[in-house]
Structure formats: structure tokens, C-alpha cells
Amino acid sequence: MTEFRPGKDKTFNRNYRIVIVPLVYVVYTVVFYVINPFSRYWTFLANAPAERLVLELFIGLIISWLITESSLTSTRWLDKVMPWETWPLRRFFTQFAAVLLAVFIFLKAFDFVIIRFIDKPAEFTEEDQMEEWQFVSVSMLVAILLNSVHTGSYFLRRWKNSMVEAAQLQLHAAALKETAMQAQLQSLKLQLDPHFLFNNFSTLSVLIEEDARLATSFLEKLSRVYRYMISNLNNDVISLQQELNFIQSYIFLIEIRHGENVIIQTSVSPHSMEKGIPPITLQLLIENAIKHNIASAQQPLYVRIYDDAEGNLVVSNSIQLIPHALPSTRLGLANIKERYALLFEKEVIVEEVDQQFVVKLPLVNL
Known part of the structure; x- marks a missing residue:
């Protein structure tokens, strides 16, 4: 981002001079009057003709212009040899010293021209000398005020620029985080457990030989499951009601594969049905429970889905681990945890309580 500094923008400097020079003249006059309200100069102005007043106004504006130019010139020169970014403290004191020196030189030169060519006094009294030094002191004080405005304006612009840049x-x-998050989410959504595919196709091949009608129903439910998966690839969150409707088709596949060896129970309040959850979450948790635990007639696997008072959806299953379980593909719990972290910045709680493997999924507002 480009940054304005006095002296670099010609249009701004022109307009700046049109406004600041008369303002410096007013400030200069007021300060001079406050310092010495009994100066003979005020009596002189009160009795001077209109032509002389115009000349005094012109001289005053010239002095104000010299003060302004001194400040702008010193600032422009120091920007080249001593930038604020490199030596801020040294620049601060050097700029004030440079402005005072430039104003003193310009004013002494101007005073020399006035005395020599315009208004040479008949006698240079001690009072005249005192007023001359008052004139120089007031001019330097105004220059310091003007330089303070320049410095404050510079730092204000720097602050505004830094805020805009930040x-x-x-x-x-x-934007980069959002792009990365969407890419990661898309990758997570495309992950399908190969064991789930293998198990269901194996079951389907057996059913085709033994019971063609049941095989047709199984294939219909299986196609529903994958249609749901594909249709929700672009959705980050869906209602719990939609997810539970999908689970009914999935439970049918489980019942055909495992019969009464796997018992899935759901008990969710109507209020929680309106909350949101990442799609395919429940299917991953149920499949994860079946993959790692014994499910037999003598030792059925119970999976419960319910909501708790803290606003979580709880999925729990009895812990009866398979002695030689298949190695994990890390596409179940890890997938769910990463999606929750990316989408909602919420943590999925996983714990073991009373021989139950419990996963608590925060429900979110849609």
C-alpha cells in the first residue's frame, strides 16, 4: 500500500498550502498578540491606511508561507536521508532542529530584505530589537506547532495504513484458510471405509444366490445409502432428522448382515431433531463399533443413539473387542473429529464409561 508523505503528492501539497498558510498567519498573529499585546505594532496597525494594511497582510502571508515551506522542505529532505522507519527517535529530534534552523535562516533573510528595500527604520531602538526577537520566537513556536501537526499526521496515516494492511x-x-478447509473437508467426505464396501457386496452376492427378493431389497437400501452419501458431498451440515432417516436404511443393511447380533436403538427428543450434524457421521460410528467389537448370538453388540442434557448427540456401544481386529484405516473417529474441528471448532468427546465406548457429538444450530 502506498503511503503519503509531505512533499510527494503535488495536488495535495498545493491544496495543503492554500489552507495552511492563512491558518498559520492567524495562529502567528494570535500568539504574537498574546505574548505582547502592548506592542507599538498594534497601535501602528490601528492608525495605518488601507494600503499599508494590505501590505502588512501580504508580508504576514509571506512569513506564514516561509514557515510552511521550511517545515515541508525539511520534512521532504529528511525523508530521503533519515526515514522514520530507520531512525525514529533520531528523526524526531533532527526534524525539530532542522525546522527551527530553516525558519530562523528564512526569517533573517526576509527581515534583511524588508529592512533594506521596503521599510528601513530611522532608528533601531532596544524595543525594536526586543520585538524582532519576539517575532522570531513566535515564528519558531508556530513552526514547532506546524511540525507537530505534520509528525502527528504522519503517524496517524501510518497507523491507519497498518490497520488496513493488517x-x-x-x-x-x-480466504486461504477457507480454501484449505474446503479442500480438506472434500477429501474427508470422499473417504469411504473399504471394509464397509467389501462386507455389503459380499452379503449381496450371497443373497442373490439364496433369496433374490431379499437381495433386491438389500440392493435398494444399499443404493439409498450411497445416494445419500453422494448427494451430501457438498453439504457441510444437515439436520439430525435427515441423518436419522438415512440411518434407517443403513440399519436394514446391518440387520441383513448381522441379524440380531447387532441391536441399534435410537431415542432422540424432537428438539434435537432440528439441530445440525455433519452428514454420514452416524454411519461411520456404527460401522466403527461393528468393526472392532464382537457381535454374536451369545454376545450381541448394543449400539445406542440418544441426546443428553448438554446438547450432545451420544452414540455408545458395549465394549467387547475382537481379539485380532483388523487394522484401523483411521477413517472413522479421526474423520469425524477433523470435520468438527474444521467446521465448528468444537471438540468431539470420546470416553469409556462402565464398559461402554461413548462418543459425544455437539449438535449445532442450523
């Missing part, structure tokens, strides 16, 4: 960087970082 906001732009934050927006850019947020």
Missing part, C-alpha cells in the same frame, strides 16, 4: 492480511489468511 485487515487485508487477515482477510487473505481467512
Whole structure:
């Protein structure tokens, strides 16, 4: 982002002079009057003709212009040899010293021209000398005020620019984070457990030989499950009601594969049905429970789905681990945890309580 500094923008400097020079003249006159309200100069102005007043106004504006130019010139020169970014403290004191020196030189030169060519006094009294030094002192004081305005304006612009740049960087970082998050989410959604595919196709091949009608129903439910998966690839969150409707088709597949060896129970309040959950979450948890635990007639596997008072959806199963379980593909719990972290910045709680493997999924507002 480009940054304005006095002396670099010609249009701004022209307009700046048009406004600041008369303002410096007013400030200069007021300060001079406050310091010495009994100066003979005020009596002189009160009795001077209109032509002389115009000349005094012109001289005053010239002095104000010299003060302004001194400040701008010293600032422009120091920007080249001593930038604020490199030596801020040294620049601060040097700029004030340079402005005072430039104003003193310009004013002494101007005073020399006035005395020599315009208004040479008949006698240079001690009072005249005192007023001359008052004139120089007031001019330097006004120059210091003007330089303070320049310095404060510079730091204010720097602060505003830094705030804008910080906001732009934050927006850019947020955009990059969003892009990365969407890519990661898409990758997570496309993950399908190969064991789930293998088991269901194996079951289907057996049913085709033994019971063609049941095989047709099984194939219909299986196609429903994958249609749901594909249709929700672009959805980050769906209602719990939709997820539970999908689970009914999935439970049918489980019942055909495992019969009464796996018992899935759901008990969710109507209020929680309106909350949101990442799609395919329940299917991953149920499949994860079946993959790692014994499910037999003598030792059926119980899976419960219910909501708790803290606003979580709880999926629990009895712990009866298979002695030689298949190695994990890390596409179940890890998938769910990563999606919750990316989408909602919420943590999925996993714990073992009373021989129950419990997963608590925070429900979110849609």
C-alpha cells in the first residue's frame, strides 16, 4: 500500500498550502498578540491606511508561507536521508532542529530584505530589537506547532495504513484458510471405509444366490445409502432428522448382515431433531463399533443413539473387542473429529464409561 508523505503528492501539497498558510498567519498573529499585546505594532496597525494594511497582510502571508515551506522542505529532505522507519527517535529530534534552523535562516533573510528595500527604520531602538526577537520566537513556536501537526499526521496515516494492511492480511489468511478447509473437508467426505464396501457386496452376492427378493431389497437400501452419501458431498451440515432417516436404511443393511447380533436403538427428543450434524457421521460410528467389537448370538453388540442434557448427540456401544481386529484405516473417529474441528471448532468427546465406548457429538444450530 502506498503511503503519503509531505512533499510527494503535488495536488495535495498545493491544496495543503492554500489552507495552511492563512491558518498559520492567524495562529502567528494570535500568539504574537498574546505574548505582547502592548506592542507599538498594534497601535501602528490601528492608525495605518488601507494600503499599508494590505501590505502588512501580504508580508504576514509571506512569513506564514516561509514557515510552511521550511517545515515541508525539511520534512521532504529528511525523508530521503533519515526515514522514520530507520531512525525514529533520531528523526524526531533532527526534524525539530532542522525546522527551527530553516525558519530562523528564512526569517533573517526576509527581515534583511524588508529592512533594506521596503521599510528601513530611522532608528533601531532596544524595543525594536526586543520585538524582532519576539517575532522570531513566535515564528519558531508556530513552526514547532506546524511540525507537530505534520509528525502527528504522519503517524496517524501510518497507523491507519497498518490497520488496513493488517485487515487485508487477515482477510487473505481467512480466504486461504477457507480454501484449505474446503479442500480438506472434500477429501474427508470422499473417504469411504473399504471394509464397509467389501462386507455389503459380499452379503449381496450371497443373497442373490439364496433369496433374490431379499437381495433386491438389500440392493435398494444399499443404493439409498450411497445416494445419500453422494448427494451430501457438498453439504457441510444437515439436520439430525435427515441423518436419522438415512440411518434407517443403513440399519436394514446391518440387520441383513448381522441379524440380531447387532441391536441399534435410537431415542432422540424432537428438539434435537432440528439441530445440525455433519452428514454420514452416524454411519461411520456404527460401522466403527461393528468393526472392532464382537457381535454374536451369545454376545450381541448394543449400539445406542440418544441426546443428553448438554446438547450432545451420544452414540455408545458395549465394549467387547475382537481379539485380532483388523487394522484401523483411521477413517472413522479421526474423520469425524477433523470435520468438527474444521467446521465448528468444537471438540468431539470420546470416553469409556462402565464398559461402554461413548462418543459425544455437539449438535449445532442450523
